Amino acid sequence: MGIERIEYKTWKGKKTSFSKRFFVIGEKIFLNKINSKAIWILLVIGYILVHVFTIASAPFYPREELTKELILDGRGTLIGAPYLKGYFFYLFTIILVSVVCSDILSQDIKENSFVLYFSRPLRTVDYIAGKLTGSIMIMSLFCALPPILVGSSVIATQTGNNYMGSFGILGLTTIAGVLTSFIFLPYAVLLSSFTKRKAYSGIGTFMTFFVLDIISDIFTNFNTNWRLVSPVNLLHYSYDIIYGTELPAEINSTLYVIAVIMLTILPLFTLFIRIHLKGVKG
């Protein structure tokens, strides 16, 4: 008798599909972030300052249907101040993105854990997609979930019968929320790949967006297209397009597309190249 020695055992199970493994990274990031005190504190403060009053008051102000004006500009709410287009909403979004993404790649660089990922059957795109998925899930808690709650509570208490129209707006609100959750991530993730210190990455992300706003304000006096340099303006123009409003006449639509690409596609492409150049092929 005695304790049996533990021997090596083989594993003969069925492996999951290659293409779904990015979700494992996403899930891990979501769980890690959701257990972080800093994220919770930010979410609580952000909810109190941005969402709570709108969510709480929406059912008590019965209206005919859900409108884009209510979601974007807060028209007909208790506060009456802009909701999705409110500056606090934008401010908390960029603070949250800075905190969420501060260590998203910088930790892997610091701990050299890239090699753990890429010695496995995982492509560079899966790795990036996993990191983005996890971050979007966290960002959605602030950027997408509350507007959907607002929209849903309005629909639940609306007096009119145009439910189709209301659900249409709710769908567009979901798209707008997901866009808000995503649009600042590529740049923040890219910045996190430039440093081993998460403080540099987080502050760098926030300051970049802040400085771009200032630059935009200064140069808009010379040419209105400079508004596109500001991430907040770019976000608001994107809302307009999602809700079916045309861009203001003084804004060049081609420049708008270029600005969106510069904020999303270009950082992602640069990130891909950077990881690839680190000796991580695949």
Place this chain on the structure above:
Amino acid sequence: MGEINKPKITAKGVLVKFGKTIALDSFNAEIPVGISGLLGPNGAGKSTFIKSILGLIEPVRGKIKIQGVKENSHLIERRDIIGYMPEHQCLIEDMKGFELVSYMSRLSGLPRDDAVERAHALLDFVGLGEERYREISSYSTGMKQRVKLAQAITHDPEILLLDEPTTGMDPDGKEEMLDLIRKIGEFDKTILISSHILHEVEQVSDYVVIIDQGKTIKCGFMDSIMSTDDGRYKLKIRGSEENIHKFINKLDSISKIIQSMKEKNQVTLVVTGLNDTSKVFDFVEKGNIQLRYIRPDLLTLEDFFLESFSGR
């Protein structure tokens, strides 16, 4: 030094450059199923070869083939059957040991429940008990090495690449690590251990590849390296300087003297190609010298290693 029937890994003319530095220079090697040692001094190209097998480094020229993996298939298919234990720090420090191994299991394709079960089984196997629930940042170097091994074998890979697996471990820990490697090797795996510690490789390997400056110097199965079939003997003689000199000349005519150590009026010699020892006794009798001993000399990996580098 022994033919390999079906090599699991074959490198042909592999050239790897880092800027102007050549890390692997037309490198050729065949790695059989079983435990193989990849030996060489620091900077010889051992880690580069391992990373090239994984596809983490792309050779400028040449090919690395893996038996059972199509040549033009995507790298992820190759990595699917490989486990890798890196030399340097790579663990995610704020994760718990168990958390990291189950996470890596899932990334390697194990379903969630299997990943949890396998992580526990492997952490038991590598000897991490309750420590598995502690953050990795609180682990000793030896414990980190064990976690690194566990994460490498999580998907039960056919090929296991171990880069300096005993680095930073105490003597007992090293022995245990080698024992673990030996146990994994019992399951028909291809294990390649990169090391510059000859004694360790000698203990566990069936086959060795010695590399230096990005080139294969020698390779062979351990049993053929260690064999004395080539008439390898060690002998010690005593006598006057003149008689010893004459004896050495005669001995040199029937064998090859590869080592000679002189101490006062006696000399220890190591020879190869000595097929008839009776001639030695003749030389001793006629040469008026004393033969203290003559015995077959078992070659150690260290001798093999030193011989490989002699004249370079």
